[in-house]
Amino acid sequence: MSLQLYDTLSRQIKPLHPEDGRIFRFYCCGPTVYGPAHIGNFRTFINQDILRRTLEVAGLNTRHVRNLTDVDDKTIAAANREGCSLREITDRWTDRFHEDSEKLGLLPPHEEPRATDHIQAQIDMIVRLVEIGHAYATDEGSVYFRVSSYDDYGKLSRLKEREITHDHAPAGSDRMDADEYERDSVCDFALWKSHKPTDGSVSWDSPWGPGHPGWHIECSAMSRIYLGDTFDLHAGGVDLLFPHHENEIAQSEASNGKPFARHWFHNTHLMVEGQKMSKSLGNLFTVADAIERGYGPRALRYVLMSGHYRQQLNFTWASMNAATSAIKRIDKAAAHLAEASGRSIDQINSEIGHSPANGSEWNGLQKAWQALCDDLNVPAALGGFFKAIPELESKKNRDEAILAQDRMHRFLYALGLLPETMQSVTAPEEIIALANERWAAKESKDYATADRLRAKLTETGWKVLDRKDGFDLEPL
Numbered sequence: 001m002s003l004q005l006y007d008t009l010s011r012q013i014k015p016l017h018p019e020d021g022r023i024f025r026f027y028c029c030g031p032t033v034y035g036p037a038h039i040g041n042f043r044t045f046i047n048q049d050i051l052r053r054t055l056e057v058a059g060l061n062t063r064h065v066r067n068l069t070d071v072d073d074k075t076i077a078a079a080n081r082e083g084c085s086l087r088e089i090t091d092r093w094t095d096r097f098h099e100d101s102e103k104l105g106l107l108p109p110h111e112e113p114r115a116t117d118h119i120q121a122q123i124d125m126i127v128r129l130v131e132i133g134h135a136y137a138t139d140e141g142s143v144y145f146r147v148s149s150y151d152d153y154g155k156l157s158r159l160k161e162r163e164i165t166h167d168h169a170p171a172g173s174d175r176m177d178a179d180e181y182e183r184d185s186v187c188d189f190a191l192w193k194s195h196k197p198t199d200g201s202v203s204w205d206s207p208w209g210p211g212h213p214g215w216h217i218e219c220s221a222m223s224r225i226y227l228g229d230t231f232d233l234h235a236g237g238v239d240l241l242f243p244h245h246e247n248e249i250a251q252s253e254a255s256n257g258k259p260f261a262r263h264w265f266h267n268t269h270l271m272v273e274g275q276k277m278s279k280s281l282g283n284l285f286t287v288a289d290a291i292e293r294g295y296g297p298r299a300l301r302y303v304l305m306s307g308h309y310r311q312q313l314n315f316t317w318a319s320m321n322a323a324t325s326a327i328k329r330i331d332k333a334a335a336h337l338a339e340a341s342g343r344s345i346d347q348i349n350s351e352i353g354h355s356p357a358n359g360s361e362w363n364g365l366q367k368a369w370q371a372l373c374d375d376l377n378v379p380a381a382l383g384g385f386f387k388a389i390p391e392l393e394s395k396k397n398r399d400e401a402i403l404a405q406d407r408m409h410r411f412l413y414a415l416g417l418l419p420e421t422m423q424s425v426t427a428p429e430e431i432i433a434l435a436n437e438r439w440a441a442k443e444s445k446d447y448a449t450a451d452r453l454r455a456k457l458t459e460t461g462w463k464v465l466d467r468k469d470g471f472d473l474e475p476l
């Protein structure tokens with residue numbers, strides 16, 4: 001079954017395939033590195049990661065480019081605030097972003113270009129846009145994109161279907177200096193910003209004098225360098241749809257007359273405990289916040305992928321507990337299969353990375369895989385997976401267990417949830433004695449005593465899991 005995904009530009013679910021027949025090439029707008037990325041940012045990056053993994057498990061090669069925005073209004077303001085250089089600030093937060101990404105199991109992109117390493121390419125693109133009349137310089141040495149010169153402006157966010165005003169542009173002007181602005185303000189946007197005293201030492205020479213590029217031009221310039229004029233898919237959070245992605249399309253397509261991205265993949269917002277995420281509410285939680293509260297990063301990844309990417313997801317700390325149990329269940333199933341197959345979890349994990357599947361091989365996991373291929377329906381895929389676990393675990397014959405183990409690990413690789421070997425925790429002697437007493441009561445059908453002892457074990461922080469021939473103890 002081929003993978004299909006909703007495309008924001010055509011408003012249709014469309015099959016994904018590499019235009020060149022070889023490599024699926026896609027661009028993701030990356031983080032602005034001036035502070036820690038929050039879990040809302042990571043929800044988007046995790047869904048992009050699942051898309052890439054699913055394409056790879058389906059047998060396609062990918063080329064994944066994700067930029068680092070290391071110069072814009074926010075990074076410059078942060079450097080000023082902290083009294084250090086732009087590079088110091090952006091290096092610090094780039095390192096932190098990489099650490100968090102690794103914890104969450106995100107595959108590193110094949111290319112991760114920094115905006116400040118590609119200033120000349122951005123200048124070249126602006127020069128071209130000025131030459132052909134799509135942009136103009138001002139007396140102060142800034143350059144703006146002339147929105148009225150580009151007929152297709154607004155095709156991604158469907159601007160023509162909405163009431164458009166210029167209310168948000170500065171009084172008496174049709175121009176916008178800020179990198180981010182409101183949806184209903186369509187105005188000429190900055191490609192190059194002349195140097196201001198507040199920019200401090202952040203400055204590059206250009207044909208229009210010293211300054212720095214606007215935010216939007218970096219993605220147009222860098223995607224062209226690393227992926228070419230036209231590429232297979234462009235991804236980002238839905239908050240980037242306007243103006244950022246609209247402006248990227250305008251810059252790229254106006255500059256060379258060629259189509260830009262063939263498919264647009266947008267992720268919807270994350271809510272936290274029923275509220276919008278915001279600084280003022282103090283709910284911009286990070287990976288570190290989850291770890292501080294004692295949760296594993298795999299549980300965090302699980303929660304952030306548990307809603308469909310086109311629907312709002314409500315993050316709650318309670319959902320982290322359920323996710324922790326789900327992860328344990330996955331590890332336990334993997335442990336069963338490892339025992340039956342005689343092959344360790346780590347061994348299979350290291351072999352599984354890139355082994356293409358053909359549809360018929362999925363057996364009990366067919367439905368779960370289909371859900372993933374059908375507009376990346378991760379919640380349905382997880383549902384299908386957990387439903388299939390008992391059947392997977394029932395494989396006692398070694399050959400069958402080997403096949404089931406391969407399928408399960410390959411599927412979990414697509415989700416980025418590869419199992420880990422469970423840490424065995426030995427219960428203290430008095431707890432084991434209590435549990436033995438309970439087992440004996442249960443065997444002699446004295447259920448009242450068995451229940452009482454189970455409650456006592458729960459009180460002391462232990463959970464009893466009954467098997468046919470005995471029991472396991474797990475810390476709660």
Ligand SMILES: [Zn+2]
Nearest residue numbers: 029030219244
């Ligand atoms: Zn971008």
